Amino acid sequence: MREFDLVVLGGGSGGIATANRAAEHGAKVAIIEVSHLGGTCVNQGCVPKKVSWYAAHINDAIQKYGPGYGFEVDHLTFDYATFLKARDGYVERSRAGYVNRFNANKVEYIAGYGVLKNNHEIEVNDELIKAKYIVLATGGHPEIPDVKGAEYLETSNDFFAWKDLPGSVAVVGAGYIAVELAGVMHSLGVKSHLVVRFDRPLRSFDRMLSDGIVEAFETDGPQLITHTSFDEYRKNEAGQIECYQKGELRLTVDRVIMAVGRQPNTDKIGLENTKVRLTPKGHIDVDDQHQTAEANIYAVGDVIGKIDLTPVAIKAGRQVAEYLFNHASSAGIDYTNVPSVVFTHPAIGTVGLTQEEAIEKYGEEQIKIYTNKFYSMYASAAWHREPCYFKLVCLGDNQQVIGLHGIGEGVDEMIQGFAVAIKMGATKAQFDSVVAIHPTGAEEFVTMR
Numbered sequence: 001m002r003e004f005d006l007v008v009l010g011g012g013s014g015g016i017a018t019a020n021r022a023a024e025h026g027a028k029v030a031i032i033e034v035s036h037l038g039g040t041c042v043n044q045g046c047v048p049k050k051v052s053w054y055a056a057h058i059n060d061a062i063q064k065y066g067p068g069y070g071f072e073v074d075h076l077t078f079d080y081a082t083f084l085k086a087r088d089g090y091v092e093r094s095r096a097g098y099v100n101r102f103n104a105n106k107v108e109y110i111a112g113y114g115v116l117k118n119n120h121e122i123e124v125n126d127e128l129i130k131a132k133y134i135v136l137a138t139g140g141h142p143e144i145p146d147v148k149g150a151e152y153l154e155t156s157n158d159f160f161a162w163k164d165l166p167g168s169v170a171v172v173g174a175g176y177i178a179v180e181l182a183g184v185m186h187s188l189g190v191k192s193h194l195v196v197r198f199d200r201p202l203r204s205f206d207r208m209l210s211d212g213i214v215e216a217f218e219t220d221g222p223q224l225i226t227h228t229s230f231d232e233y234r235k236n237e238a239g240q241i242e243c244y245q246k247g248e249l250r251l252t253v254d255r256v257i258m259a260v261g262r263q264p265n266t267d268k269i270g271l272e273n274t275k276v277r278l279t280p281k282g283h284i285d286v287d288d289q290h291q292t293a294e295a296n297i298y299a300v301g302d303v304i305g306k307i308d309l310t311p312v313a314i315k316a317g318r319q320v321a322e323y324l325f326n327h328a329s330s331a332g333i334d335y336t337n338v339p340s341v342v343f344t345h346p347a348i349g350t351v352g353l354t355q356e357e358a359i360e361k362y363g364e365e366q367i368k369i370y371t372n373k374f375y376s377m378y379a380s381a382a383w384h385r386e387p388c389y390f391k392l393v394c395l396g397d398n399q400q401v402i403g404l405h406g407i408g409e410g411v412d413e414m415i416q417g418f419a420v421a422i423k424m425g426a427t428k429a430q431f432d433s434v435v436a437i438h439p440t441g442a443e444e445f446v447t448m449r
């Protein structure tokens with residue numbers, strides 16, 4: 001039986017990071033991946049999504065803003081097949097890099113589906129391999145609710161496999177994936193509808209951001225359909241999908257994408273052969289050291305359901321490897337003040353507490369809010385209005401900045417640097433002591449009064 005210091009189950013963001021870091025410290029490592037290396041992020045998530053967002057951005061620049069700047073394109077065409085070649089070619093090149101890195105680090109890459117037989121043995125391709133330590137990084141998959149006509153529904157995974165774009169689409173959901181995909185398709189010319197159960201999308205974000213995206217959608221974006229929950233879908237003779245609520249036909253579109261959340265991949269990986277437990281929501285239960293109820297089995301990434309972001313999975317995986325193979329004192333990471341960006345049009349960026357969370361945690365009298373609302377120069381010069389709304393959430397007498405939020409042109413590239421300041425505990429006075437860079441949107445974060 002082949003024996004390893006570490007076997008990693010799942011070759012996505014978290015698994016690959018864990019395997020490489022452990023091998024760099026001299027561990028004998030195997031990584032098992034059943035599908036394409038790179039996992040969700042590279043193949044059906046961040047990477048093809050961001051390339052799609054760039055394409056949407058280019059179209060907006062040409063069609064929406066170009067004419068105002070004096071650019072006119074007489075016969076603008078968009079060839080989806082050429083775009084797919086660019087997008088999927090980039091994805092493929094990204095994947096190739098992983099194998100090279102494994103070879104350089106002497107990580108044994110096993111293509112196959114791994115199942116735990118006990119806390120030290122994993123079966124893959126009819127072979128039993130043995131591991132001193134195991135890291136579970138099996139990620140998740142999109143959820144399709146159990147409704148009538150569910151067979152007509154698609155997910156973000158399907159979107160990335162489409163060979164053409166539909167004329168019209170309904171995207172059901174109110175989170176990151178729903179707003180991003182609806183926005184991309186709208187900008188690429190698809191008649192897009194975003195269908196949400198309540199009054200607005202991104203409800204868990206700072207209210208200024210969700211209001212901002214609703215305003216942006218109203219000006220130019222997917223049509224927002226609120227307070228709606230379809231309970232039946234039918235296919236009509238024209239091949240379109242009819243969406244019903246309580247027997248009433250509410251919408252007819254070419255395709256429907258469900259973006260209502262993701263489920264962890266835990267059910268067929270042999271957890272029943274171990275003491276590993278699940279949380280009530282079905283994620284792998286780990287302590288703050290990413291350790292499961294089996295002392296030698298750790299888990300990282302989407303499968304633990306803490307914060308489903310690629311850099312979080314990577315950071316956690318590397319930390320576990322540092323702990324197991326390089327004497328680090330902890331296998332845990334700090335899950336607070338994790339910055340993120342929603343790739344909408346315009347983009348949303350956020351780090352720290354929302355105004356609502358801060359007031360609930362510290363009380364209204366402890367919290368001071370600074371906001372600045374304006375319209376982006378990029379859009380305004382072309383006679384368009386695109387919101388740029390920025391906010392700082394400050395705590396206590398010294399006004400420590402505990403939340404920073406923005407929606408607007410360029411916000412996607414602004415937040416990372418400010419997240420460093422927030423992580424370091426910067427105060428409003430320290431923000432103000434920094435000279436602004438003019439003319440930028442980012443300068444508003446250091447000039448708020």
Ligand SMILES: Cc1cc2nc3c(=O)[nH]c(=O)nc-3n(C[C@H](O)[C@H](O)[C@H](O)COP(=O)(O)OP(=O)(O)OC[C@H]3O[C@@H](n4cnc5c(N)ncnc54)[C@H](O)[C@@H]3O)c2cc1C
Nearest residue numbers: 010012013014034039040041045114139301302308309310
């Ligand atoms: C549409 C979309 C857009 C996203 N955009 C962003 C973004 O812009 N920024 C961001 O930070 N995050 C984004 N995310 C989230 C990000 O993709 C995930 O947080 C990240 O991929 C999680 O990494 P992971 O390693 O935990 O799991 P995954 O990347 O899902 O990898 C798990 C891997 O395990 C494999 N596997 C599962 N079971 C087994 C088994 N038994 N044997 C062998 N292999 C197995 C799977 O095939 C998969 O490759 C996006 C997600 C989606 C769906």
Ligand SMILES: NC(=O)c1ccc[n+]([C@@H]2O[C@H](COP(=O)([O-])OP(=O)(O)OC[C@H]3O[C@@H](n4cnc5c(N)ncnc54)[C@H](O)[C@@H]3O)[C@@H](O)[C@H]2O)c1
Nearest residue numbers: 173174175176177178197259260261262308309341342343
């Ligand atoms: N830019 C990024 O960083 C990025 C992009 C995409 C995804 N992600 C990550 O992936 C995770 C998963 O994304 P997601 O969008 O699938 O999940 P999500 O948890 O962000 O959003 C799911 C949304 O679906 C809504 N919903 C649930 N059930 C519903 C129903 N029956 N009908 C209508 N709406 C329903 C919820 O209210 C919620 O708003 C995100 O939480 C995020 O961490 C990140």
